[in-house]
Amino acid sequence: xxxxxxxxxxxxxxxxxxxGKMTLEDCIRTSAELGARGIEIIGEQTFWGWPEYGAxxxxxxNWHRLIxxxxxxxxxxxxxxxxxRYKGRIMPFDEQVASVKRDIEFGARLGMKFIxxxxxIAPEVLVAAAPHAxxxxxxxxxxxxxxxxxxxxxxxxxxxxxxxxxSDALGFLPDMGMFLHAFPPVWKxxxxxxxxxxxxxxxxEKAYADRVLSEYVILEVQEMGGTGPAIAMAExxxxxxxxxxxxxxxxxxxxxxxxxxFYQMMEDTNGDCVEPSIPYDEIVxxxxxxxxxxxxxxxxxxxxxxxxxxxxxxxxxVRRQQVMLAKLLGEAEVPTIKTSPTASADAEATxxxxx
Amino acid sequence: xxxxxxxxxxxxxSEDGGFSFLGRLxxxxxxxxxxIEDIQVTVDGEVQSRxxxxxxxxxxxxxxxxxxxxxxxxxxxxxxxxxxVLNGGxxxxxxxxxxxxxxxxxxxxxxxxxxDTKDLALAA
Numbered sequence: 001x002x003x004x005x006x007x008x009x010x011x012x013x014x015x016x017x018x019x020g021k022m023t024l025e026d027c028i029r030t031s032a033e034l035g036a037r038g039i040e041i042i043g044e045q046t047f048w049g050w051p052e053y054g055a056x057x058x059x060x061x062n063w064h065r066l067i068x069x070x071x072x073x074x075x076x077x078x079x080x081x082x083x084x085r086y087k088g089r090i091m092p093f094d095e096q097v098a099s100v101k102r103d104i105e106f107g108a109r110l111g112m113k114f115i116x117x118x119x120x121i122a123p124e125v126l127v128a129a130a131p132h133a134x135x136x137x138x139x140x141x142x143x144x145x146x147x148x149x150x151x152x153x154x155x156x157x158x159x160x161x162x163x164x165x166x167s168d169a170l171g172f173l174p175d176m177g178m179f180l181h182a183f184p185p186v187w188k189x190x191x192x193x194x195x196x197x198x199x200x201x202x203x204x205e206k207a208y209a210d211r212v213l214s215e216y217v218i219l220e221v222q223e224m225g226g227t228g229p230a231i232a233m234a235e236x237x238x239x240x241x242x243x244x245x246x247x248x249x250x251x252x253x254x255x256x257x258x259x260x261x262f263y264q265m266m267e268d269t270n271g272d273c274v275e276p277s278i279p280y281d282e283i284v285x286x287x288x289x290x291x292x293x294x295x296x297x298x299x300x301x302x303x304x305x306x307x308x309x310x311x312x313x314x315x316x317x318v319r320r321q322q323v324m325l326a327k328l329l330g331e332a333e334v335p336t337i338k339t340s341p342t343a344s345a346d347a348e349a350t351x352x353x354x355x
Numbered sequence: 356x357x358x359x360x361x362x363x364x365x366x367x368x369s370e371d372g373g374f375s376f377l378g379r380l381x382x383x384x385x386x387x388x389x390x391i392e393d394i395q396v397t398v399d400g401e402v403q404s405r406x407x408x409x410x411x412x413x414x415x416x417x418x419x420x421x422x423x424x425x426x427x428x429x430x431x432x433x434x435x436x437x438x439x440v441l442n443g444g445x446x447x448x449x450x451x452x453x454x455x456x457x458x459x460x461x462x463x464x465x466x467x468x469x470x471d472t473k474d475l476a477l478a479a
Contacts, residue, residue: 011383014356014357014383015357017432017433018357018360018379018383018432018433019360019433020433042383042384044384044385044429044431044432045383045384045385045432048385048431048432048434049429049431051387052387052388052426052427052428052429053427053428053429080384080461080462081461082386082387082390082461083461084390084459084460084461085387085389085390085426085461086389087389087392087423087459118461118462119462120461120462303356304356307356307357307358307359308358308359
């Protein structure tokens with residue numbers, strides 16, 4: 001039995017929560033039924049008001065009630081730090097640090113172990129906030145996300161700053177999208193829908209598989225007569241690459257949470273599920289080799305690639321990924337949803353209609 | 356993302372001196388109002404002036420210029436804001452509305468504009 005635990009970032013259900021089709025209770029209960037008991041949120045997505053006018057005490061109480069009721073564990077509050085809040089000037093350093101401190105306190109108020117920093121935030125800001133994080137029992141994790149990766153100088157600079165600080169309240173949250181081993185089918189289909197000629201789309205998919213340098217692919221697409229959407233499709237190769245999961249091994253002592261990014265989960269007739277573009281079998285092996293004992297939190301990001309053609313079914317996509325993860329982690333039980341994922345939202349709608 | 360869900364169906368109504376509809380920010384989170392750079396409304400092909408647009412959430416109404424320095428209020432995730440256009444009013448019947456939002460996102464190396472177009476009916 002693996003020590004790696006399963007969780008869900010509620011980001012995954014954004015298409016449903018945006019429209020009010022799932023409540024927070026629906027999100028937490030559905031994740032818990034799948035055995036994914038680690039709950040990660042983007043604080044300001046889940047809590048209206050944060051950070052500009054604050055989260056209501058009643059909403060925070062509701063959060064704790066639901067976490068307890070469904071036997072879940074708060075994992076991470078993903079914060080944003082809008083350093084471009086002021087038009088035409090970047091937020092001053094001291095104000096950025098103060099802002100991170102408020103997110104540390106909010107994370108602690110929610111019972112989180114971690115808060116997630118976006119990768120564009122400067123290491124000096126995080127180092128300055130680290131003592132405050134230590135006081136509140138929080139670790140600040142910078143999200144290592146494509147196009148960045150563990151060998152990129154910007155990430156190396158963070159790692160050096162973290163080591164120099166001597167604080168163990170600073171770490172990394174790798175997003176598995178940086179290990180994009182194949183061009184995602186849902187990306188290709190979207191580009192075909194917006195007018196990329198089939199031969200060009202096939203070429204880009206093949207060039208990605210052959211690991212051709214992005215700049216050569218863009219030039220080749222231009223020479224094939226590609227314009228607009230075809231160039232845009234080729235340019236995705238500038239921002240994505242098949243980096244190797246084993247690059248995480250050097251950083252294991254500072255890796256405390258994982259974003260289980262996925263674009264599409266496919267299910268075969270045996271119920272086996274696979275992400276066609278991200279090698280989760282290899283990823284899980286590397287994490288086990290590195291002694292990882294934290295959560296892998298599902299992060300479904302296929303919604304934006306299909307919503308022009310069909311309504312995303314985020315819950316089904318998360319279910320399939322959890323089935324895959326449970327199997328890779330050696331769990332005997334197949335994750336299953338027992339309650340309608342919209343039960344709480346439906347009940348609310350019925351109550352409102354009756355009033 | 357959520358581009359095709361920006362304009363709330365069936366939300367067109369008359370206001371004193373104009374009309375309104377409900378609009379959502381096409382984003383996986385909300386934004387402080389100072390980061391909403393522009394909201395452009397087009398009705399039946401006619402672009403409405405920036406000065407004629409008002410943005411209203413939870414009982415508070417702002418001009419677009421005022422929003423640029425509002426740091427204590429936000430357009431929450433999925434929140435239906437009332438977008439008011441003081442154009443003198445619309446005739447009853449069907450109208451094609453385009454709702455475009457330009458917003459400043461700290462981590463993006465560009466400033467996105469996202470829009471949605473829908474046919475909405477104004478009751479007589």
